[in-house]
Every structure is written in C-alpha cells, then in structure tokens.
Amino acid sequence: MKILFTHELFPPDMAGGGEKLVLHLTQHLTKKGHSVKVLTSGDPKIKSYGGVETVRIPVNRYLMNILALPTILRHARDADIIQTSSGNMALPSYIVAKLLNKPICCWVHHIFGKYWRDVRGPVIGRIFEVVERLALARNFDYYVFENTSSKKIGAELGIPAKKMKMIAPGIDYKKFAPKRKIKRTDSVLFVGNFSMDEPTIKTKGVKYLMEAAEMLPNVQFNIVGNFKKKIRQPKNVTMLGVVKQKKLIELYKSAGAFVCSSLNEGFGLVLLEAMATGCAIVSTINIGQVGKKVKPKDSKAIADAIEFYINNPAKARADGNKNRKLAQRYTWNKFYDNFEKLHKNLNKRLNKWY
Numbered sequence: 551m552k553i554l555f556t557h558e559l560f561p562p563d564m565a566g567g568g569e570k571l572v573l574h575l576t577q578h579l580t581k582k583g584h585s586v587k588v589l590t591s592g593d594p595k596i597k598s599y600g601g602v603e604t605v606r607i608p609v610n611r612y613l614m615n616i617l618a619l620p621t622i623l624r625h626a627r628d629a630d631i632i633q634t635s636s637g638n639m640a641l642p643s644y645i646v647a648k649l650l651n652k653p654i655c656c657w658v659h660h661i662f663g664k665y666w667r668d669v670r671g672p673v674i675g676r677i678f679e680v681v682e683r684l685a686l687a688r689n690f691d692y693y694v695f696e697n698t699s700s701k702k703i704g705a706e707l708g709i710p711a712k713k714m715k716m717i718a719p720g721i722d723y724k725k726f727a728p729k730r731k732i733k734r735t736d737s738v739l740f741v742g743n744f745s746m747d748e749p750t751i752k753t754k755g756v757k758y759l760m761e762a763a764e765m766l767p768n769v770q771f772n773i774v775g776n777f778k779k780k781i782r783q784p785k786n787v788t789m790l791g792v793v794k795q796k797k798l799i800e801l802y803k804s805a806g807a808f809v810c811s812s813l814n815e816g817f818g819l820v821l822l823e824a825m826a827t828g829c830a831i832v833s834t835i836n837i838g839q840v841g842k843k844v845k846p847k848d849s850k851a852i853a854d855a856i857e858f859y860i861n862n863p864a865k866a867r868a869d870g871n872k873n874r875k876l877a878q879r880y881t882w883n884k885f886y887d888n889f890e891k892l893h894k895n896l897n898k899r900l901n902k903w904y
Contacts, residue, residue, distance in 0.1 A: 551585070551630045551894075552584070552630045554626050555586065555633045556618070556632065557635045559590060560572060561600065563590075565743075566743045567816065570819075573600060576602045578886045580602055581601075591606060591608075591610065591611040592608070593606055594608055605621065611637075618642045622639075623650070630897050632655070634655070636656060636657070636659055636685070641685040641688075653691045653896040655690060656686065656693050656694070658695050660816045663679065663703040664679065665846070686704070686707055693714050695715070696718055697716075697836060698716075698838075700815070718837065718838075721877060726823055727874065732804070734804060734867070735805070737770040737772055737806055739772050739802065739808050740775075742756075748779050751779060751781065753812060753814070755834065760781070760784060762809075762850075762856065766860075769860055774790050775791070807831070807832055807866060808833075809856060813846045817837060821839060822837065822877060829873065830866035830867075830869045
C-alpha cells in the first residue's frame, strides 16, 4: 500500500510520545514493503529519517491548519490511504481526503475536551476546545485511541463508537522487567517528557501533584522531566531533570508508588514502563493497569492513594506484580498487526469505491 502519514512533528523534531509511536509504525511499515511517506513540519533539507521518507514544510506546526493543505493535496493524490493524527494536521488532511475520495484514519495522540480551559485559560481554552471539536468531530473512516480515558472524551465530542478502534503501543518488556528481587523505598516517582513547557506542565497536572506532595511532607517525591519553567515545589520534592534510561529504570524499581496526575494522555507510555517494572500505580489515566484510579485535578485523592500504598507495602507489591504480568500483553507485534489490519480494511474500502 501507499500510505501518507501527516503528523505535526517527526524525528529528529520531538515533543513527546506521539512522535516515537509514529516513527515506530512508519519504520515497521517501510520494512514490510509498504510505500510510506511522512508529511510534517521542519527543515525541508531532511528528506528521510530512520529509513522513512519525509516531506517537511518550513512553518511552525501551529500554522499547519492553514498552510499545510496544498502540500497534503499534492502528495495525497497517489496515496492509497491517509493516516493523520489529532492536532493541527487533522482538519486539512480530512479536507484533502474528501476532495480526493481517499480513505482516512485519525490517530488520536492527545485530546483534552473541557480540559483545554485548564491548560490555556477560560477564554483561549474554549477556543482550543472548539477547534479540537471542529477538527476531530468529522466523518473520518476510523479513529484510533490508545486508552479508555481518551476514548471517553472522544465520545463526548460526538465521535461514533463504531468508528473508534483501540490500539495500544508496545513496550520492550525485557528492558524494564526486574531480573532480581526489588527493594522498594517509601518514595513516589513522577516521569514527564523532555519538553515540559508551561502548557505541558498543566496537561500533566503537575500543580495537583505538588499539592499532593504538600499533604504528605514525610514522603519523598522524585520528579523526572525537563522543566523549561521553574515551578514551586515543596521541600520533599526532588527535581531530577532528564535521566538516562538505565537510571530511569532504577528509579521505577525503587519507587514505592508511581503517580500519573495528567488531565489526559494519548496513551501514557510512562504508565506502561512503570507497570513493566512492577510499580504500584496511582493514576488519573486508565490504560488497563491495576492500582488506584483517581479523577483529574483531585489533589486530595492523589495524596490519599499514595499514602495508602506507602502504608501498605504488601498491597503495593501485590498490585505491582499484577501490573508486571499485564505489561507483557503490550507487544510491538500486536501494535503493528492491529494497524496493518486497519489499513487493509481502509484499502478494501478504497477498492470498493472504484
């Protein structure tokens, strides 16, 4: 098949897990013999990355809604299907698909709904909310969601259930799975990504995490992530910055509990990593883990759930062991196979139209 991917950023330009996943999938499809092209923002001199052909438009990714359509139209003409992503490439890709009568799938890496008001403020946030609804509440052939939390917001936007598909990423399980007995500490671990600017800090719910830390002054909180903006932190919070994977795995293994305080996530790769290392988990996001699930923005519930695990290490170990077993189900082969089945279904629709 000839598959055109449209995504705001593509390596070496990175903002988070979405870019990693698109790279994983496009590399696999290329190796399987499919003709894959990624249309993205960035330096036009970069014609490929990791063996994947790229076409880069030299504009800010936030302008892709307006400026990307002619380029998408030009490159989509000989594509069998279009695989776009939520964000600023979704709407122009959808318009092109309808103009050319091409099947199109939207991969939802992030979706915030009403939470845009927390991220961007009450006025600008409502504008983002409307734009998101305008871009996603369309007649895409399929939508790919990665967790039930995102899928729920999608349903609230009016996306039909029959068009929603759940495809979870995989994990290199052996890298994270403990090879010896773990000695847990009474510490809490939070892992952010490498571009923690102000909007990202808000989407990750860091404010509520810090409030929970203030409620638990005797519990050590370790925070991993590149925070571009200085934030107020209680004395029991240690900012570790960006750490190498070996060090990160050791932090997972020593944590008494792992916490995810995000307003929402496309998937939550760090949750899967924490599961693979056998962490007890406190999370606002549900990817199928065992643990304490709390509502976003509820600092007290986060603190109470953390305190429960710290005070009940046997329960923390039991839930962590269950998570370790669950993590083995998340394989890259399953991820690849599910996408290939989806793309074949889209291609069958194209053949029927003609």
